[in-house]
Amino acid sequence: MVVGQETRTIDLTIDGQQVKAKEGATVLEVAREGGIYIPTLCYHPSLTPYGSCRMCIVEIENIRGFPTACTTPVTESMVVNTNTPQLQELRRNILELALSEHPYACLICDRRERCQPFHITLRKTAVTSGCTMCPKNRRCELQEVVDYVGLTEVRLSPIYRDLPILRDSPFFDRDYNLCILCGRCVRVCQEVRGAGAIAFTYRGSQALVGTAFDRSLQDSGCQFCGACVDACPTGALMERSGKWQGLPESTVTTTCGYCGVGCQLNLEIKGGKIVRVAPVLDNSVNQGQACVKGRFGIAEFVHHPQRLTTPLIQRNGELVEASWDEALTLVTKRLANYKGNQFAFISSAKCTNEENYLAQKFTRMVMATNNIDHCARLCHAPTVAGLAQAFGSGAMTNSINEIKDAACILVIGSNTSSGHPVIALEIIKAVRNGGKLIVANPREIELCRYADIWLRHFPGSDVALLMGMMRVIIDEELADLAFVEEQCQDFDAFRESLINFDLDLAEKVTGVTSDKIVEAARLYATHKPASIIYAMGITQHSHGTDNVSATANLAMLAGNIGKPSTGVNPLRGQNNVQGACDLGALPNVYTAYQRVDNPDIQKKFETAWVCSLDASPGLTLPEMIEAAYSGQIKAVYLMGENPLLSEADAGHAQEALSKLDFLVVQDIFLTETAQLADVVLPAASFAEKDGTFTNTERRIQRVRKAIEPIGNAKPDWWIICQIAKRLEAEGFDFEHPSQIMAEIASLTPSYGGISYQRLEECGLQWPCPTKDHPGTPILHVGKFVRGLGKFTPLEYRPPAELPDEEYPLVLTTGRSLYHFHTGTMTRRVMGLNAIEPEGVVEINPVDASHLKIADGDKVKVISRRGEVIAKVRVTEESPPKVVFMTFHFAESAANILTNPALDPVSKIPEFKVCAVRVEKV
């Protein structure tokens, strides 16, 4: 946990080779780094050493016996031998024992390689009785080890366990007949994932990997992350997709297209199709981990039969197929009539940086309006507004890989395990490292299991909770006043406003006892470095910007900013919501938040684009919907968005879009919104194009084309260029996204040093102003971006709609681990749908019994705006008087119910709190 601690270098000799090592490293790690192979079975780089398989035994001078390299730390002048005849002999003996229970016939057969021609027939058997019938053939670590130690004979009679193959996961099979009990799956599931779905059960000859009472994985808390599959050295755990396809023809590293974590994934390609997806081990974002969506939810939606493969044109109330030329001609002809403020572009946080850049360039330059926005409005506009005001930058201040070193973490308004699964793993790591965890959430989320303190505050009472904590920090003199004095401003006004937040009030408004608030305040202020992590539970309120300001105030007050493992860290939802904002898909700014109403900036872009530009900010997304409704906006170009499900008061959005003169929708599926379009253009998915995404920690990462676009689909950047060129615009002659990035770099200070060449090696975190700048993992070091950090005085404002007699319950919405956004992609993945087929309403047992509702009943949830029908899950995870729904499902679209009341500053609708009534149907 100590940062910047000096580590000593140690010199030692391995197999006659002089090597240098860091103190604390193990013999195995050092050998591997030096390119020396030591056989291993139970070792895995992501796990703590286990020392059970004894394959890695070595000889060390002056040490008796045969220590295991994976558990032995290096010491000065150590002399190690890894490959002596005696070691090999010992290894063979140990291996022989292990193999007596593993189908070993092929393993020790010298014809293994040549046996291949038969595999097609042999693999049809259900029982894997040897390597040629094993899906792991040629990438099995057991084969590697057997070859290395030269085992050619097993003198023990074979034991076939004859266990049934378990197929209870929709994504992978478990054949424990092949298991060598290395424990890697069990350890990764417990240690890294914190799921503990599987464990060693029974003992001796009965020992097996299993679940409690042999229940299904899903009933055992499995997240279907596939980490166990990745960790397994044998074919015991194997994903079903691509199981019998053998080795891929090529592997392409890219960035996950689902969420803002930005996991690096390897797409394995065979026959032009993605056959398998696995996380990349060696990187600072996900380090070999992913979640069920990235791991198992990509291939199926990319290759889904419902993908749009050809342009469609509305004719006589029906969408009919058309050629690209026809469709583009029609779009250009119609759009030419709507230049100016009657046009709006709804861009997409799913699309690449390059595409978002082109979208705003097209809107501003070709269509002559600033009416461009995207769904960030619906999740993090308050972050951009609030943090920019306080710090001068609206992005996550610190990096993902710093979280594990925090001494204290406050997670507020984020169900991290569902929304940002791989970041939840970092939080779990911090807890294992001894860090304290405070969870503030009305619902009993997964992370509560790790929390030192769980603050179950009422939905919408975040300002009172945080201000209450700050009051304690000041009253108990725990504030870092030196930091405040030196680096911040407006502290006195802020302190004045705390007068209204005594503990009695905080307790009354939040429902959290005052001693818990005090305890949390002390923990946060005294355990440093401390980090604040939040997501949409903070932003999606009619006072979202106040919430964000409160987190900023708290971090400054305790001096927890500008240092490693501190900061205010908003977790961005969609894969490229950070990038879409950075690249100016916003009505008031060009790239990198350069304001449209700043004459110097306007000049700069006018010169670069050779055109004249409008200085008045355009409409935000909710305003666009209003303007469409009132007829002010007549044409909309919608790229990769599905506002019919994602907008608050979705029914209204549908009516508004139906009133348009012209709607063009560009997407990979015929979404609910696309069905209303005049022209539908088939877009390529992220797997079919080059580009970059910027993840939640400001890291710009490459998206690489892994397969050809499906059917006649085209990358979004290509389509925009075509339309612009047909509208006779200059400056859209791009042949490859790397050229677009070059233009971005030339106009965008924080992206100034970004080029595809540099991104080849690894991602870069902005600001990265010049070609030799290494990128910026931590913002506000020594000085805030805006100069002085600005405290904001706050007062408590309740949610816009509170429960009353008619609508007595509070509805709050959120995300599920298994689905993404409006479900356009995930609902087309069979396995994800199998795990979670429908939206449910979660309700506390107390309310349920009051309403005479039982688990599994269908209910109607009614708000002032509409009603939806869904199944009930009765659970104590939801507090009394609060019901919870996810928003991924069209059949039970939670956003029909939610309140479009807007935050006055950022214009975000209040998704997180509205009043409802629940009735049994």
Next chain:
Amino acid sequence: MRDELAEILAEYGGEKGALIPILQRIQEKFGYLPEEAISEIAKFSRMAESEIFGVASFYAQFYFTRRGQHTVKVCLGTACHVRGGERILDEVKRELGVESGGTTKDYKLSLERVACFGSCALAPVMVIDKNVYGRMTIAKAKDILDEYRRG
């Protein structure tokens, strides 16, 4: 059951690493480790249910299905085997209508086989709870079982 579990767990409030004693207490109370108990312990100790099950199943002393009030153990060690332990076991199985490892429908008796009790001089041996019955015959076994079945 929930309240009883809560009561037991409360005794261990705050103590970490008390898993085995907790499991023992619960088994004492219920005669076995019910699923519900494992899930309550999981919540209490913030561990996963599979982890707890893994630990419990490592020890032969824990049962996961409801046991009979009394446990009948028939010895099949060498001495007992030679003197007809097998036949005793068969008779007990028939009398109770269960296989070894099973429990009668009325949850009165559970049946187990063991290998040597250290009372070889009394072979063949049958043990019920803590009472050792030596020099077993089929008729004697039946009488003894009847006592327990009635009681």
